Amino acid sequence: MELYTYFRSSAAFRVRIALNLKGLPYTPQFIHLLNHGGEQHSVAYKQLNPAELVPTLIDGNRILTQSLAICEYLEETHPEIPLLPSSPLDRAWVRAIALGIACDIHPINNLRVLQYLSNELAVTDDAKTGWAQHWIKLGFAALENQLAGDARTGLCCLGNTPTLADVCLIPQVFNAQRFQVDMDAYPTLQRIATHCQSLPAFSTAAPAQQPDAA
C-alpha cells in the first residue's frame, strides 16, 4: 500500500496509526501542504484526490480517500486486529467519539480554513488562534464529559485497547498542543493520550517521527 501523507495533517496521522495498529506496512508518498503553493493542488494529486486533501491510500489499483472511510476499509479488509468493538452499541459509541473529532473539531481548524480567515476575512493571528482554541475547547469539553462519565472508558477511550476513537483523539491532542490549549482541563483525554503515545503504533506515527517533518 502507498499512503499520501503530510507529517502535520491530523487526517493522515489517523491513517498512519490505523495502519500501524493493524501491522500493515506501507510506502509513504509525501504531499507538502505549504510548499509550491500546496502540493495537494497539483494536477497529478488531484487525479487521485479531487478534494485536494490528504490522506489518499493506494491499495493495489484501488484509490481510497477520507481518513475514516480508509480506516473502515482497513477494518473490513484486515479485521484480524480490530479498530472497532463487536457490539453495535459499542461500535456506535466509538464512531460517535471519532466523528465528534473528525466532523466537529478538526475541519473547522484545518489549514485551508485558517488560510481563508487570514486571506479573505483579514482575521488577525491572535483571533485565528482564538478561533482554533474555541472549537477545540468546545469539542474537548463535551468529549471529556462523555468519557469521564462512562464506565466503558479505560486506558483507552473504550476499554484498554485502542479503537478508532483513539485513532482520532491522539492527532487532535497533538493539534490542541500546537494551538496552546491547556490539556489540564481534560484529565481523561490527557490520560488516554499519554497512554496511547507510549504505544509504538502511535509514537511512530507522530508528526515529528515522519521523514517529511521539516
Added chain:
Amino acid sequence: MELYTYFRSSAAFRVRIALNLKGLPYTPQFIHLLNHGGEQHSVAYKQLNPAELVPTLIDGNRILTQSLAICEYLEETHPEIPLLPSSPLDRAWVRAIALGIACDIHPINNLRVLQYLSNELAVTDDAKTGWAQHWIKLGFAALENQLAGDARTGLCCLGNTPTLADVCLIPQVFNAQRFQVDMDAYPTLQRIATHCQSLPAFSTAAPAQQPDAA
C-alpha cells in the same frame, strides 16, 4: 425510537432519511436551535448529547449521537434495507462521499460557526454568505468531479438505489440552496438530488415537511 431533531439541521435530516429508507418508525422530539437561546444548550438535552448538537437517537435505553454513527448503527441493527453496498471498495467509496460532505462541507457552515463569525469576528452578513458558498462550492466541485467521472454513478451516487452517500448529499443540496449556490455548476449532483427528492423517504424527511418547521 425517538429522534431529537430540528427541521433545518442537515445532520438531523440525514437520520430522518435513513430511518425512512429503512422503514423504521420514530417519534420526533423537537429541539429548536434558535429559540430560548438554543434548546440544544438546555441542561436536560446536554444530558443526552454533551456536544449540544442534534440529532440524538434514543433506541430503548440506548442513547446515540453523531448522525453518521447513528446511520451505521441502524445499518448494523436493521440490515434488511441496506444503506451501504456489500463490497469493501464500494463501501469505502460511499463512505468517502458521505464524509466529504459530513466533515469537509457541513461543519464549516454550521449555525454555531456562522454565529461565531458574526458575534466574535464581526463578519458581515455578505461575507458570511460568501464563506458558506466558498466551502459548499469547493466541496461540490470535488464531488461533481468524482461522481461525473465514475462508472458506478447511476440515478443515485452509487447505482440506482440510495445509500449513505445520498443520505448526506440531499441535505447538503438543500443547505446549498439556502445559501443561493447555483446548482447548475453541478449537473450530476443536481440530477441525483432531483431523483432522490422524488422518493418518499427523502421528501417526507425534508425540512418544510417537519412539524417544527416555522
